[in-house]
Amino acid sequence: MIPSEKNRVEGKNGCSRKPLGIYVHIPFCRQKCRYCDFVSFAKGSGDPDFRQRYIAALKRELAQQAVLLKDRYQVDTIYFGGGTPTMLDVGQINDVVEEIFRLFSVVGRDRLEMTIEANPESVDALQCRRMEAGGFNRVSLGVQSLDDALLRRLGRVHDARTSEESFKRIQGCVTDNINVDLMFGLPGQTAGIWRDTLVRVASWEPAHVSFYSLQLEEGTSFYSDYKAGKIDLPPWDVNRQMYRSAVKHLGESGYEHYEVSSTALPGRFCRHNLKYWTMGEYLGVGLAAHSYLENVRSENTADLDAYTAGEFSDKSSAESVEEQIGDYLFTTLRKIYGFEYADFKTRFETDFLSEFGTTTEALIREGLLISDGRSLRFTNRGLDRTNLVLSRLLNREGGSHGK
Ligand code: SF4
CATH class of the missing domain: 3.20.20.70 (Aldolase class I)
Incomplete structure (x- = not known):
């Protein structure tokens, strides 16, 4: 959950x-x-x-x-x-x-x-x-x-x-x-x-x-x-x-x-x-630690002298909805059970398949993703090519690239 x-x-x-x-x-x-x-x-x-x-x-x-x-x-x-x-x-x-x-x-x-x-x-x-x-x-x-x-x-x-x-x-x-x-x-x-x-x-x-x-x-x-x-x-x-x-x-x-x-x-x-x-929230403290709080990603300095002098944060930025969706797919698809379409809709107030349907169908046809109608996950073959699948999904590329 x-x-x-x-x-x-x-x-x-x-x-x-x-x-x-x-x-x-x-x-x-x-x-x-x-x-x-x-x-x-x-x-x-x-x-x-x-x-x-x-x-x-x-x-x-x-x-x-x-x-x-x-x-x-x-x-x-x-x-x-x-x-x-x-x-x-x-x-x-x-x-x-x-x-x-x-x-x-x-x-x-x-x-x-x-x-x-x-x-x-x-x-x-x-x-x-x-x-x-x-x-x-x-x-x-x-x-x-x-x-x-x-x-x-x-x-x-x-x-x-x-x-x-x-x-x-x-x-x-x-x-x-x-x-x-x-x-x-x-x-x-x-x-x-x-x-x-x-x-x-x-x-x-x-x-x-x-x-x-x-x-x-x-x-x-x-x-x-x-x-x-x-x-x-x-x-x-x-x-x-x-x-x-x-x-x-x-x-x-x-x-x-x-x-x-x-x-x-x-x-x-x-x-x-x-x-x-699952895009849950976390606070990272210490050198170069990352945080994700209320859709803002931030990163601490990796400079030890600056850190011990109290200059903790290096950069932070609020994610656009597009970036949040990218992160959501990148992280939730790491789970073997993937994510549920209903959860995507609750979080982003938009239907996953109307946004990504064409690419998703192509990736399913190529045996890289699998869906039971409620959720989407990698197949075993897809698990060997996670970067390729995610990049095609995020760029909404339809064609046949899977080897
Ligand atoms: S050098 Fe890196 S991999 Fe090795 S123990 Fe330290 S953190 Fe772990």
Whole structure:
């Protein structure tokens, strides 16, 4: 269901508030992975004073935002991402969590989803106690692969054994609601290596598994190596075979494929990420964090000095209806069940098929989209060509381009 006016929640004084997700960006990492273009860095990350300055800036930003938002929203998901949030010192995570609870209206703990991202090398017994004390009831663990040679190639600082030990430690002391992040389409990765990782991860029985194809991003060391001909990636058909084998294998192990790159055991969907895929509202705080509130998209500065000096926001713009429709299709079609025409009509007061009927029919004829008359979603073939389908839909192109 789309978080909207329909699921407003009653506030303390009987006033209704809209649900809100809060994303907190922690940009510190032990070492920069060779494929990573996230706003994260290793330099200075080990310095407690430097981290404390960042936390102080985060709290100032939260306070500024709370003045504007606290009477209209109630927080129902909190997500600490990065970077490696579990690199923070004792007390720093709790400090930010307590500030959110002090400044915002938050739903009861039983209804709150609180996720923290962790990397295997950062999850020792002490860190587990920190996560537990902070009230986190979901952990997203960056495992990526269980092949040690591949992990070294990616520039990860953990090995497969550390990943498994960290997973069990979290399960034993924080929560069993754990997501495992995996990557495929890696240089030197074969279908067999990928299948072995899937089989071993499924045997741990995590609540949620996400799997992403490697993207070569400009500015990363992988990108330069690729351009210099130093690394080869698996061909496109092997990449797609890896994607399908993840869906198949995890499906046979009881995981529901509910979003292009996400599967979960029953009832374990990520509610915070679902906000992104349903045009729900969220506030992002921290370096380069993004927010989407009342049809306005905004982005924080990626300049660390500016951020710690309190110059948080970089740009923001109200979306036109046309842009909102583009975002709606781009995000809702990421869900395996797509979107309902009735929901589109409620949101945009216009009929989807009268706007996009010709292109939609062409894409259905080509076997890229499928409709049951009430909703629209990708076919398996369409899932391999999401960018092509979306670009044709948004440009309202009819013709036959699907290969
Ligand atoms: S741990 Fe994550 S955020 Fe940090 S460098 Fe590696 S991929 Fe990037």
